[in-house]
Amino acid sequence: MKPRLAKPMLALLLIIFFAAPAWSAANSPFVPVKTDTPPVIDGVLDDAVWQQAPSLTGFKTWMPDYDHDLSENTIVYYAYDSRNIYFAFRCFDRQPDQIKTSVTSRDNIRREDWVCINLDSFNDHQSLYALYSNPHGIQEDSVFANGKEDISVDLVWYSAGKIDKEGYTIEMQIPFKSLRFASGNPVEMGVIFERRISRRSEQGTYPPLSSNQGMFFLTQMNPIVFEGVKKEMLLEVLPAVTYSDKKSISAASGSLEPEGSLTDLSLTAKVGLTSNLVLDATWNPDFSQVEADAGQVDVNLRYALYYPEKRPFFLEGAEIFNIGAGNDYLNSVVHTRQIVDPRAGVRLTGKLGKKDTLALIYAMDDLPEDNSEYLAGNDFAHFSILRYKRALAGDGYLGAFATGRDLEDRFNHLAGIDGQFRLDPSRILNFHAFGSETVWDADSEKLKGHSLGVKFLSNTRKFDLEFNALDISKDFYTATGYLTRNGISNANVLITPKFYPKSKILRRIDTGISSSWSRDQYWEMNESENILFANFYMIKNSYLSLFYRMSDEVFMGEKFKTGGFLMGFSSQISKYLYLQLSYRNTNAIRYIENPYQGEEERLSASVLFQPSNNFRSAFTYTYSEFYRTSTDEKIFDYTILRSKNTWQLNRYLFLRAIGEYNVYYKQLLTDFLASFTYIPGTVVHVGYGSLFDRIRWENERFVESDRFLETKRGFFFKISYLWRL
Secondary structure, eight states: OOOOHHHHHHHHHHHHHHHHOOOOOOOOBOHHHHEEOOOOSSSSOOOOHHHHSSSEEEEEESSSSSSOOSOEEEEEEEEOOSSEEEEEEEOOOOOOGGGGOOOOOOOOOTTEEEEEEEEETTTSOOOEEEEEEEEOOOOOEEEEEEEEEEOOOOOEEEEEEEEEEEEEEEEEEEEGGOOOOOSSSSSSEEEEEEEEEEEGTTEEEESSOOOOTOOOOOOOOEEEEEEEOOOOOOEEEEEEEEEEEEEEOTTTTSSEEEEEEEEEEEEEEEEEEEEEEEEEEEOOOOOOOOSSOOOOOSSSSSOOOOOOOOOOOGGTTTTOOOTTOOOEEESSOOOOSSSSSEEEEEEEEEEEEEEEEEEEEEEEEEOTTSSHHHHHHHHHHHHHHEEEEEEEEOOOEEEEEEEEOOOOOEEEEEEEEEEEEEEEEEEEEEEEEEEEEEEEEEEEEEEEEEEEEEEEEEEOSSEEEEEEEEEEETTTTSSEEEESOOEEEEEEEEEEEEEEEEEEEEEEEEEEEEEEEEEEEETEEEEEEEEEEEEETTTTTTTEEEEEEEEEEETTTEEEEOOOOEEEEEEEETTEEEEEEEEEEEEOOOOSSOOOOOEEEEEEEEEEEEEETTTEEEEEEEEEEEEEETTTTEEEEEEEEEEEEEEEEEEEEEEEEEEETTTTEEEEHHHHHEEEEETEEEEEEEEEEEEEEEEETTTTEEEEEEEEEEEEEEEEEEEEEEEEO
16 A cells, blocks of 8 residues: 555545535424324325325425425325325326326336335444335335435335326325334434426425535435334245246257257345345345346447446345545446356345444355366355445444455455545535555465555535545456456546526536546556536426546556547426437547557447326447548447336236347347336346347358348246245
């Protein structure tokens, strides 16, 4: 660890730690009515409890501007019994025919009208659940912590909605068993109620967010208290059966030959040791995905593509692993998709007392036989992860990590600390300091490296300021995380003034400048990046972003230009049509052993057509081309065409057809799925897919062709049932 960076950073953090004032909201708590007759969750507010329950109104906007009355009135009612929390929304709308909604699958409503319960279940300002519902009662949920929102979480809760001539109504039922919270009597949580009106690009909350505190939800929560919550034992058992049958084309016969069928049995169990500490265990876990990752341009890359985690076992408490001062180079030190094919695993997540958070993961990752590590005599890679956090004032914390990937003769270990300090209501500072040790094989030396990072963020109505500094040494590695580049030192400042025109169409303009300096440690060469940008927020959920970048980058000991023009646009053109477009024309590097200067042009466009509440069709076009600057020779062009069509018969059952053609590889992918989801975990999926290549079998070999030949075929069936005892 280089002392020229480590010592000043440590001194700065100690000063801030002891100087940072304690800060938290001091609002009167909401006290919901306790009922012995719970409401029927049908979206109709005719239950007796809603006549008795306290209510609130007076939503104020925070998007596009703060402290304006939301254009439509909203009333929220709140109640509970010993096992559940209940919320009801009466959302008035003078144009009910313009309400944007659909009957769709879960986690697919963010562009629509919705209401949201932002719930800090521990009331400790460290993380929050966000439970969204659109006017048809379709759900989306997420967990927010350390400035990141993770929508991969799926909680068990219930909702229903109805549209009428005055707007719409929504009822929600949230079992205490689905939440992690501090035990005691009363149970105290924090809450912010939120509503979005899509066509006006408005989002508002109650309590209102302060313009002096910006978008920091966690420190603006209002307490809500529950007396006499019944302590229930959490016990979940999730058995699953997956059957698959695959065929692939034979190089000997030119026809599809069976690869064999496979029946997988899996079992996952969850036990609540306390109301806030959960133990999960799994054997042969089912990590099947009902949809393959959408195609991305995968040529001329400096680092591997990032794919989000979608597998259920790893989602409990995933937000705990977010790091302070994460950046484009070190996104995370725990990215569980590095655990590719686990045979078994255990995890422990939750609270120890009021301020201490703990997470542990151990998994045995089955290595495929064609893996070089497997050939060395290792059947499994052993992953071990430890995370600890101590809550400080406001949303501040101090934390520690220890992670490892171990085989018989090689390993990667990482350890270190991170944290966040609330300096005042609108400013935070976070940091990390990690060290790693790596041995690639028995004949290699132990490599020791470090990553140091610090980030300052100020967010107010008129002005944002962000400063980042990092130093990642050449020998720093993380086998459990997502690292795109080591051997880099960087400092960056971002200044964003905001303007609010008096216009019915243009709601807000963010302008700004970003300046960055980097040092490539491998080649002892400097890099720079300077960006001018403007973001325009408009009605109809419309957004325009313009960037001009002047930059260079070091690769293989040479410095190349990487600047150029970037643009992004999206708009809910009508209730039935949504458009998204991005374009860039920049200088670029050809990332090969002998690199050279090039120019890249990339276009991505998607159209979402929704002619009815139950059917939607999405088409995406992605195009990229690369020219060598010195000769103006086109090196490659890359096109992906993707069509996704979904018929949602009701909130539980949908039929989907996907077709994706990759022009670069001359491959056509088809994917058909029938899916039934009653609650997360209780599902039935039936899928069928094929891969076609533009080849034909001729004279006992494959040759290129204008027609498609099916080269792979697969069928799968999955059923699982969540037992909640």
